[in-house]
Amino acid sequence: MKISRIEVGEVNIPLVTPFKTALRTVDSVNDLVVRITADDGRLGFGEAPPTAVITGETKGSICCAIEQFIAPSIVGMEIENLDGIMERLQGCMLKNTSAKAAVDMAVYDLYAQSCQKPLYQVLGGRRAEIETDLTISVNSVEEMVADSQKAVNEGFRILKIKVGKEGLADVARIEAIRRAVGPAVRLRVDANQGWGAKEAVRIIRAMEDRALDIELVEQPVKADDFAGMQYVTAHTATPILADESVFSARDAIRLMEGRAADLINIKLMKAGGIYPALKICAAAESFGVECMIGCMLESKIAVSAAAHLAAAKGIITRADLDGPSLCRLDPYEGGPAYDGPWIRMNRTPGLGIVSAPCFTS
Ligand code: MG
Secondary structure (H helix, E strand, O other): OEEEEEEEEEEEEEEEEEEEOOOOEEEEEEEEEEEEEEOOOOEEEEEEOOOHHHHOOOHHHHHHHHHHHHHHHHOOOEOOOHHHHHHHHHHOOOOOHHHHHHHHHHHHHHHHHHHOOEHHHHOOOOOOEEEEOEEEOOOOHHHHHHHHHHHHHOOOOEEEEEOOOOOOHHHHHHHHHHHHHOOOOEEEEEOOOOOOHHHHHHHHHHHHHOOOOEEEEEOOOOOOOHHHHHHHHHHOOOOEEEOOOOOOHHHHHHHHHOOOOOEEEEEHHHHOOHHHHHHHHHHHHHHOOOEEEEOOOOOHHHHHHHHHHHHHOOOEEEEEOOHHHHEOOOOOEEOOEEEOOEEEOOOOOEOOEEEOOOOOO
């Protein structure tokens, strides 16, 4: 089976409520969708969100990377030559990790279809379902408490709370949420680089002193503040998870060797797809460091690729794959089933996605 054609389309899916972090506010998922057509007519799907604030990529840059650099380097190659395709895909240009991820997952989709198995099984996995958390956006304390209670009523048992805008006042917000949801709900806190290192230690210790039972704190300081990540990891008991600080396996190894994080957040859009994400998994396995799999503001195609990877790898012990749950509608046909916190893997071959609205023929 050969790669015949690579096309790029666009989806725009409204969110249930605006998504707010310490970095940005967004009210719809406006992503690029990739469709690869094989010479036997089979279709592979991929997706990339333009997350300029994290990967530096825009809609224009992703389109250009795919159409002018990636497509010419892999069109005509045999899908069964997965390693060869991935070397060219990763090597045809520097950076542009989301553009690469969109094509990478569409290639894996076709590869798994050629094996006639769901992607997670081709990746070696056995878990037929995984559980995701739900993100609670930064808002007033009252709104965040109401959003948290609503999520718990909908069956979510793990919440990821966005903070990082108000320093120590964030502790009151987490405390109010903990009081409202009770002790059984797992709470993760994501500062999205919003704190300084000493400030982070003060805030995290305040949460520890109040016994708020926080499972982990994500990216307390700036992505490139390695010493800050080391300082926070060394001076708090709560596990620290590196997100924006880790794009590649090399970044992960540096952080793990330097004890600059306790946990690693893998996102296909930072890594450049499943192929480089598998390298991060292998590095984390060798250090015995557990990973979380996360997503940007992605809809079902990209989140499903991440879910298949999570279902396949034991080192990925946590999932933050709530993209489809935040969307007001699902414009695609096929793929895993999203049922509250549960993502149930498709039994059909590949990613399972059959169609996307931006491609009519
Ligand atoms: Mg994060």
